[in-house]
Amino acid sequence: MDARPESSRPASPSWFVAKVNPVARVIGALLMCIPMFFSLDVVSAGSALAIELVLLWIGGVAPWTALRRTWPVWIAALGSLLSVTLYGSASGAVLLDWGWIHVTEGSVYYGVATAVRVGAIAVPSVILALGLDPTDLADGLVQILRCPSRFVYGGLAGMRMFTLLQEDWRALGLSRRSRGLGDGNAVGRALSQAFGLLVVSIRRATRLATAMEARGFGGDTPLSRVRVSALHPIDAVFCVICVAIPLVALGLALATGTWHFAFSL
Incomplete structure (x- = not known):
């Protein structure tokens, strides 16, 4: 029950830098x-x-x-x-x-x-x-340099979400084509799909902000740390x-x- 399996994290090509x-x-x-x-x-x-x-x-x-x-x-x-x-x-x-x-x-x-x-x-x-x-960098910024946890972890989550944009774009394109909306003008189609991607991103960001507030980010209560930096x-x-x-x-x-x-x- 106390085990927390994690995938291996990236390491520096230098054995010395990897320990820093x-x-x-x-x-x-x-x-x-x-x-x-x-x-x-x-x-x-x-x-x-x-x-x-x-x-x-x-x-x-x-x-x-x-x-x-x-x-x-x-x-x-x-x-x-x-x-x-x-x-x-x-x-x-x-x-x-x-x-x-x-x-x-x-x-x-x-x-x-x-x-x-x-x-x-x-x-x-x-x-x-x-x-x-x-x-690890975000943990160090919060624990060592005392940077605001809401700003640091919010930025980290935003970086992670950038990797989802390509999948969201592909899913929106398939969804529009299944409804017969993907055969019009290429420029108009791209603009319409970009607006849909913007809406999806705002909704995901809202859910993320709510989840972070529920977990105590930005509050006065001390947070527990999974990794100590x-x-x-x-x-x-x-x-x-x-x-x-x-x-x-x-x-x-x-x-x-x-x-x-x-x-x-």
């Missing part, structure tokens, strides 16, 4: 990525990316695996490289001058720095987000590592004299 509390993951990602927004040079971005790949390798994610799992990031980095190189701030020797396109040594340098910085910020963020269970020493170690990565990268840039404030271009 979801709230610590979010805080650590912010501590690691925000300082990198203020620097635009190859040394800080490149050293940060290299340190991150090495640490991920130690944590069980090989560098080629991390790069393969984050391939959309590198497409965005390539776009940043091209845009900054072709249309960025001109400085140094001119390599190509054609209409609005001015390619200089400075624009090429900052284009490469921007692309590497995109990778240094996005790669660890994507790896940390993989296997992050939304329910707490911070452990490994979470502190993780946050220290996340702070150390940008500090080391920016320190190397300052020591070599290559640091450049990102918003001074």
Whole structure:
């Protein structure tokens, strides 16, 4: 009677990150990525990316695996490289001058720095987000950060309901066709079906709100917890590592004299 069988939850590809509390993951990602927004040079971005790949390798994610799992990031980095190189701030020797396109040594340098910085910020963020269970994150936000339970669990339930929209759309389409209403104008049919989907979503949201109020969400009575979310020493170690990565990268840039404030271009 006391057993509560649950399906296995997703886990991070890194054995170390899988042991970190979801709230610590979010805080650590912010501590690691925000300082990198203020620097635009190859040394800080490149050293940060290299340190991150090495640490991920130690944590069980090989560098080629991390790069393969984050391939959309590198497409965005390539776009940043091209845009900054072709249309960025001109400085140094001119390599190509054609209409609005001015390619200089400075624009090429900052284009490469921007692309590497995109990778240094996005790669660890994507790896940390993989296997992050939304329910565990919601429990941590409520129990550790003391966020309003009504807002957090309401948002979680709303995210879960997004997965039902496709099935609702299909069911509404079959229902309309069975009544002979699906053979008219395609635009009108889509608008009418979208309105029906809106009505279904509002009704479901109303039932969900009533059920949450009945279970005490948003009230003054303390709620019992099925899962207890707490911070452990490994979470502190993780946050220290996340702070150390940008500090080391920016320190190397300052020591070599290559640091450049990102918003001074």
